[in-house]
Amino acid sequence: MTRQNNEWDQMIDADKRHIWHPYTSAIDAPPVFPVVSAQGVRLELADGRQLIDGMASWWCAIHGYNHPVLNKALCAQTSNMSHVMFGGLTHSPAVELAELLVDLAPNSLNRVFFSDSGSVAVEVALKMAIQYWYSVGQPKKQKLVSLRNGYHGDTFGAMSVCDPETGMHHLFGDVLAKQLFAPAPECGFAEDCDDRHISTMADILLKHHREIAAVIVEPVVQGAGGMRFYSPQYLVKLRALCDSFDVLLIFDEIATGFGRTGKMFALEHAGVIPDILCLGKALTGGYMTLAATLCNDRISSGISQGEPGAFMHGPTFMANPLACAVAKASIELLLCQPWQQTIERLHSELTEGLAPALELPNVVDVRTLGAIGVIELDKPVDMAVVQPMFVERGVWIRPFGKLVYTMPPYIMKTNDVTMLCRAMVNTVAEIAH
Numbered sequence: 001m002t003r004q005n006n007e008w009d010q011m012i013d014a015d016k017r018h019i020w021h022p023y024t025s026a027i028d029a030p031p032v033f034p035v036v037s038a039q040g041v042r043l044e045l046a047d048g049r050q051l052i053d054g055m056a057s058w059w060c061a062i063h064g065y066n067h068p069v070l071n072k073a074l075c076a077q078t079s080n081m082s083h084v085m086f087g088g089l090t091h092s093p094a095v096e097l098a099e100l101l102v103d104l105a106p107n108s109l110n111r112v113f114f115s116d117s118g119s120v121a122v123e124v125a126l127k128m129a130i131q132y133w134y135s136v137g138q139p140k141k142q143k144l145v146s147l148r149n150g151y152h153g154d155t156f157g158a159m160s161v162c163d164p165e166t167g168m169h170h171l172f173g174d175v176l177a178k179q180l181f182a183p184a185p186e187c188g189f190a191e192d193c194d195d196r197h198i199s200t201m202a203d204i205l206l207k208h209h210r211e212i213a214a215v216i217v218e219p220v221v222q223g224a225g226g227m228r229f230y231s232p233q234y235l236v237k238l239r240a241l242c243d244s245f246d247v248l249l250i251f252d253e254i255a256t257g258f259g260r261t262g263k264m265f266a267l268e269h270a271g272v273i274p275d276i277l278c279l280g281k282a283l284t285g286g287y288m289t290l291a292a293t294l295c296n297d298r299i300s301s302g303i304s305q306g307e308p309g310a311f312m313h314g315p316t317f318m319a320n321p322l323a324c325a326v327a328k329a330s331i332e333l334l335l336c337q338p339w340q341q342t343i344e345r346l347h348s349e350l351t352e353g354l355a356p357a358l359e360l361p362n363v364v365d366v367r368t369l370g371a372i373g374v375i376e377l378d379k380p381v382d383m384a385v386v387q388p389m390f391v392e393r394g395v396w397i398r399p400f401g402k403l404v405y406t407m408p409p410y411i412m413k414t415n416d417v418t419m420l421c422r423a424m425v426n427t428v429a430e431i432a433h
């Protein structure tokens with residue numbers, strides 16, 4: 001045990017010396033917790049502690065960890081073919097996954113471009129939109145419109161359409177393409193969306209449509225930009241505006257896809273079909289990094305019939321067979337169970353479990369949608385203080401800013417949801433001023 005502890009101490013020292021963790025200082029990094037294994041909804045730390053995982057590894061691990069069905073799909077594919085390039089070659093994991101995605105997505109979205117992460121799927125979507133207009137003889141249409149509080153990833157194109165204040169615009173200044181931003185929708189999920197809620201977006205489109213390639217939004221749930229839920233009716237109005245000004249519509253469902261909001265895709269709350277759809281995160285059940293950008297015939301034919309007659313993107317690990325095989329298994333696993341009921345159960349358990357937080361003096365809002373539960377505080381949490389408190393309570397919750405939230409694996413049982421919610425509420429109570 002002592003030797004093991006020493007080994008872990010050395011490991012953590014080496015981590016501190018050489019590794020740069022996400023959104024973290026290299027010289028003054030807060031402690032990291034070593035994980036040795038993960039099973040079901042639990043992470044096991046090196047010191048033997050088990051944590052109920054409320055984050056599903058940044059919202060991906062919908063079936064939990066070490067799932068026999070996903071393990072089997074991955075192992076079977078490993079012994080067949082781990083990777084081949086996708087230029088000039090194809091393989092059944094990619095073809096079968098593409099067929100499955102096209103079947104699940106709205107009818108018109110019938111062309112799939114695979115990439116290796118959510119941010120890249122967004123880059124691909126933006127490039128598709130801009131290249132489309134170039135191909136059909138409108139090369140001036142290059143600008144993008146997005147929403148304040150939006151988050152679409154950390155690469156340059158994606159960053160340019162993230163919220164200009166909470167995103168990284170001030171750091172990267174002129175290097176980022178200058179885009180247009182409409183206010184985040186003020187109409188809540190269950191509220192009507194009036195014309196006034198979308199009037200600035202309408203003004204932007206009216207004024208600039210000749211130079212706008214596309215509007216990109218996260219439908220219904222703005223995730224990393226604030227965990228805000230908004231009225232599906234906003235999307236209906238947005239689609240109508242895009243149609244009338246001949247601007248493409250991109251939905252980024254990287255966070256919301258595969259059931260998280262109670263529908264397979266959040267766009268189903270509105271019955272609105274975008275021209276381009278980005279998927280990632282839960283696509284592989286959290287096993288491998290993979291993303292997909294789907295588009296309709298208008299985009300794929302437009303680009304293919306224009307100059308240079310090809311879509312100009314091609315990642316080395318495009319359609320990685322291991323990732324495609326496990327994604328197919330993950331989607332089939334979701335489809336063969338009553339997942340809507342599961343999300344409804346999680347929704348009512350999260351709603352009930354987090355409700356006591358509303359009584360706390362440092363809480364301004366508690367909200368839930370599908371398998372998403374959010375406690376919004378009146379000021380940003382001090383991560384160095386709060387993170388160990390969650391671990392002490394036996395849960396893995398990673399807040400950001402003023403938000404203490406959970407997006408648990410769908411397989412989480414009632415008892416564990418109860419413990420998770422209790423730990424969230426009690427921790428928030430403990431840091432109340």
Ligand SMILES: Cc1ncc(COP(=O)(O)O)c(C=O)c1O
Binds near residue numbers: 154254280
């Ligand atoms: C809506 C949305 N788009 C894009 C991304 C970027 O995905 P990735 O981190 O896989 O690059 C994220 C990640 O949180 C996201 O929530």
